[in-house]
Amino acid sequence: xxxxLFDLCSLGGVSGxxxxxxxxxxxxxxxxxxxxxxxxxxNVIAAFGRKEAERTVLLDAHxxxxxxxxxxxxxxxxxxxxxxxxxxxxxxxxxxVTVHGKTDLNGVVCCMPPHLSDGNEDKAVSAEKxxxxxxxxxxxxxxxxxxxxxxxxxSKPKELLNNRITACALDNRAGVASLLKTAEYISDIELxxxxxxxxxxxxxxxxxxxxxxxxxxDIDECISVDVSFASQPSVDDQYANIGLGKGPMLxxxxxxxxxxxxxxxxLCETNEMPYQLEVCAGKTGTNSxxxxxxxxxxxxxxxxxxxxxxxxxxxxxxVSDVEAVAKLLSLYIKGGKNG
Amino acid sequence: MxxxxxxxxxxxxxxxSGDENRVRALIIDEIKDFADEYRVDxxxxxxxxxxxxxxxxxxxxxxxxMDEVGFMVTxxxxxxxxxxDEVGGIDRRVLPATSVLVGDKYNGVILNKxxxxxxxxxxxxxxxxxxxxxxxxxxxxxEALSYISLGDSIxxxxxxxxxxxxxxxxxxxxxxxxxxMINMLKSELLYDMYFTFVVQEEVxxxxxxxxxxxxxxxxxxxxxxxxxxxxPSVSGSKQVCLVGxxxxxxxxxxxxxxxxGLIKACQDISEVxxxxxxxxxxxxxxxxxxxxxxxxxxxxxxxxSLPCRYLHSQLSLIARSDLEHAxxxxxxxxxxxxxxxx
Numbered sequence: 291x292x293x294x295l296f297d298l299c300s301l302g303g304v305s306g307x308x309x310x311x312x313x314x315x316x317x318x319x320x321x322x323x324x325x326x327x328x329x330x331x332x333n334v335i336a337a338f339g340r341k342e343a344e345r346t347v348l349l350d351a352h353x354x355x356x357x358x359x360x361x362x363x364x365x366x367x368x369x370x371x372x373x374x375x376x377x378x379x380x381x382x383x384x385x386x387v388t389v390h391g392k393t394d395l396n397g398v399v400c401c402m403p404p405h406l407s408d409g410n411e412d413k414a415v416s417a418e419k420x421x422x423x424x425x426x427x428x429x430x431x432x433x434x435x436x437x438x439x440x441x442x443x444x445s446k447p448k449e450l451l452n453n454r455i456t457a458c459a460l461d462n463r464a465g466v467a468s469l470l471k472t473a474e475y476i477s478d479i480e481l482x483x484x485x486x487x488x489x490x491x492x493x494x495x496x497x498x499x500x501x502x503x504x505x506x507x508d509i510d511e512c513i514s515v516d517v518s519f520a521s522q523p524s525v526d527d528q529y530a531n532i533g534l535g536k537g538p539m540l541x542x543x544x545x546x547x548x549x550x551x552x553x554x555x556x557l558c559e560t561n562e563m564p565y566q567l568e569v570c571a572g573k574t575g576t577n578s579x580x581x582x583x584x585x586x587x588x589x590x591x592x593x594x595x596x597x598x599x600x601x602x603x604x605x606x607x608x609v610s611d612v613e614a615v616a617k618l619l620s621l622y623i624k625g626g627k628n629g
Numbered sequence: 630m631x632x633x634x635x636x637x638x639x640x641x642x643x644x645x646s647g648d649e650n651r652v653r654a655l656i657i658d659e660i661k662d663f664a665d666e667y668r669v670d671x672x673x674x675x676x677x678x679x680x681x682x683x684x685x686x687x688x689x690x691x692x693x694x695m696d697e698v699g700f701m702v703t704x705x706x707x708x709x710x711x712x713x714d715e716v717g718g719i720d721r722r723v724l725p726a727t728s729v730l731v732g733d734k735y736n737g738v739i740l741n742k743x744x745x746x747x748x749x750x751x752x753x754x755x756x757x758x759x760x761x762x763x764x765x766x767x768x769x770x771x772e773a774l775s776y777i778s779l780g781d782s783i784x785x786x787x788x789x790x791x792x793x794x795x796x797x798x799x800x801x802x803x804x805x806x807x808x809x810m811i812n813m814l815k816s817e818l819l820y821d822m823y824f825t826f827v828v829q830e831e832v833x834x835x836x837x838x839x840x841x842x843x844x845x846x847x848x849x850x851x852x853x854x855x856x857x858x859x860x861p862s863v864s865g866s867k868q869v870c871l872v873g874x875x876x877x878x879x880x881x882x883x884x885x886x887x888x889x890g891l892i893k894a895c896q897d898i899s900e901v902x903x904x905x906x907x908x909x910x911x912x913x914x915x916x917x918x919x920x921x922x923x924x925x926x927x928x929x930x931x932x933x934s935l936p937c938r939y940l941h942s943q944l945s946l947i948a949r950s951d952l953e954h955a956x957x958x959x960x961x962x963x964x965x966x967x968x969x970x971x
Binding site: 364368376380395400402411424529599606 | 706710718719720721722723725726727728735736737738739740741742743744745746752753754755757760762764765766767768772776786788790792794795796797856858859860861862863867869911913914938939940941942943944946948
């Protein structure tokens, strides 16, 4: 699982440019399903079980990651970038980035050295002032990079103590990994329902994948998997009690289905699997807000992997939580089989 | 210079001010077969003497510092998170969510509160050290203490890259200077020279002060990486110097007014030998020259620097061509000094 997560987090796939990671996941899923396709927006869709089954369950995780797009190339080959998704620009200065041009190129977000400080050390630099330096001559840059190319944060995926890992893009490659593992778990059992695994594009921008793909199916239930907040200093209120390695977070929110929630909770208790509760009194801010409203409505549930430092290069999860989501989803699907 | 792998190893080695032993060990290993004498002094400076073909008219000390900026562990919370403070000058704006190496062994990240949970003020603010934490994955103070101790060194994670034009890495300030000196030591010298690989530049030029006293030179060349701000949104003299425009010398910085005879010699060498040379266009920064030129009864001193973007961060940047120009310039300048031609 750790290797799978490291592989996934090493791929690009900024919203709207998911080709590389979609291809990787499609190939992975072909081991377990002979009905895998990638649509025009780089959504990956894999089907399991009989087409004519009475019940269709959608398992969703978004495949895109936050990043930037290039909006200007100056005469010296520096690249002006703008946010694509909710990038935390406080963490941007001096960050390693990968520019997804004709080939992937490594660069750094420009910053000023302390020797020439403007004295505003307490203030984050605004998003409009972010430029990338590839350290290449301008003509080389212009031959390899175009306006609109995507840029992602780069960080070497790493192990921390206690089965924890840190990497950028764990939002939501952690969710993607849990669904790839779920595919493996359900591939050798006879299903009495149809399972569609959707690795959806563009969640970080406007949820284009979650809005469009479910339209092609008659879905009874959906389980969406994403990351959510774990405790860390100055994260207060309900998230102060969410821990890494303490199990998947099951969400309660007006738009989410309570029966599914109760069933999932009971499954955890019966199988002695730890879980944590998340309450979103308004919107969940995930794909589930959109999928629940697809066609004539879909019963929807949100399962989240606790994460620290969301939307930065230092996203951190506990691998056991990712594994637990895969196990829980498989149990849920098998539970359907037994009525 | 075709041994850039050495520069990579120098940059990847952890060695904040006061904890330079790994860097020193690497350098000793590289130079021991090429030096006539070397010793480590009470502060940890590595002082090397190499004989040349001739005895010099002037005693020359070439110096570069081994230390890099970084952090030290100051405390550990009950949740196992590390409190830390900077060693050397670092702009906190480069820190949120940065990867670090603790005690030369354990991966860590600087925590960053999720932007979704920040109010508008927090979104635009960089926390003080008091509100920053490093996460190594430990879940309690006791657990963290079983791996690390208070006072342990913390460096930026090493991410060295060379694209054929530029090199991006932590610690180029001043492992690039160390690299040039090691290359000189490995070459045939025309004159006897002293080379000092000094400690604690980043916290007050401490190593160079005592090394200059011990060596007692007539002249000194300091090899440094100096601040280049040739990036968009900075124009004119505020850019200070330009990456790719050659070796940098300066008339004056915050610590030193440089020797005019040596500056003149550099200009002359640059013209005759077709070596790219540029002058710093601002009075900024300072380096070991500050304490060397006032050592004992005074030492005629010049800093030859590499223009370096993003100094004191995880990803500083120099041009390969500037390394070449600085190396050639330093060699010829050293010969002129030793030969009494300045």
